[in-house]
Amino acid sequence: MVIDFGRIKKFMIDILDAAFDHAFVVSRQDNVMMGMFFPGENPTNVYSHHASAFDDQINAYCMALRNGTDVSPIDLPRTLVSDQDPDGMKIVPVDYTPTAENMAKHMFDLLHQILSSYYRNEQIRLVNVRLYETPNGAVDYPGTGFAGI
Numbered sequence: 001m002v003i004d005f006g007r008i009k010k011f012m013i014d015i016l017d018a019a020f021d022h023a024f025v026v027s028r029q030d031n032v033m034m035g036m037f038f039p040g041e042n043p044t045n046v047y048s049h050h051a052s053a054f055d056d057q058i059n060a061y062c063m064a065l066r067n068g069t070d071v072s073p074i075d076l077p078r079t080l081v082s083d084q085d086p087d088g089m090k091i092v093p094v095d096y097t098p099t100a101e102n103m104a105k106h107m108f109d110l111l112h113q114i115l116s117s118y119y120r121n122e123q124i125r126l127v128n129v130r131l132y133e134t135p136n137g138a139v140d141y142p143g144t145g146f147a148g149i
Contacts, residue, residue, distance in 0.1 A: 003119075008115075011111065011114045012111070015061070015073070016107055017073075018074045018076065020092060023090040023091065024037075024090065024092065025092045025098040026091060026094070026098065027098060028044065028093045028094065029043075029097075031043065047093040050092070057075070058074065062113060062117035065118040076090065100138075100139045103131055104139050108128075108141045112126045
């Protein structure tokens with residue numbers, strides 16, 4: 001066995017699921033959607049605040065991995081609390097158009113950062129991320145470019 005899949009699964013749940021599962025991913029350049037989700041707020045400021053909180057949590061997660069201490073899943077704030085959704089809706093503003101290709105690259109970069117922190121002294125390298133849009137449609141991001149399947 002090269003790597004414990006349970007560990008990789010934990011990283012994916014702690015980072016990718018916590019950030020993107022049941023979330024609405026929106027480009028900060030999409031003025032219509034940003035205006036709907038964050039009325040009256042500057043989209044650049046909203047994105048910067050979210051990106052900073054996300055980066056802080058990823059960095060803390062990586063630091064805990066490097067130190068061998070317990071890690072907790074990242075916890076991004078929910079927005080748009082309403083009577084229909086009292087827990088709030090998870091809106092994730094990003095600095096790119098949220099296509100499957102761009103999201104696969106983003107996920108690759110996040111996992112690469114986590115794996116590099118945890119397996120820093122070993123010859124382990126992330127080779128590919130596959131993101132499914134539908135059961136029959138997916139995109140691969142192999143770290144060097146895109147390959148649709």
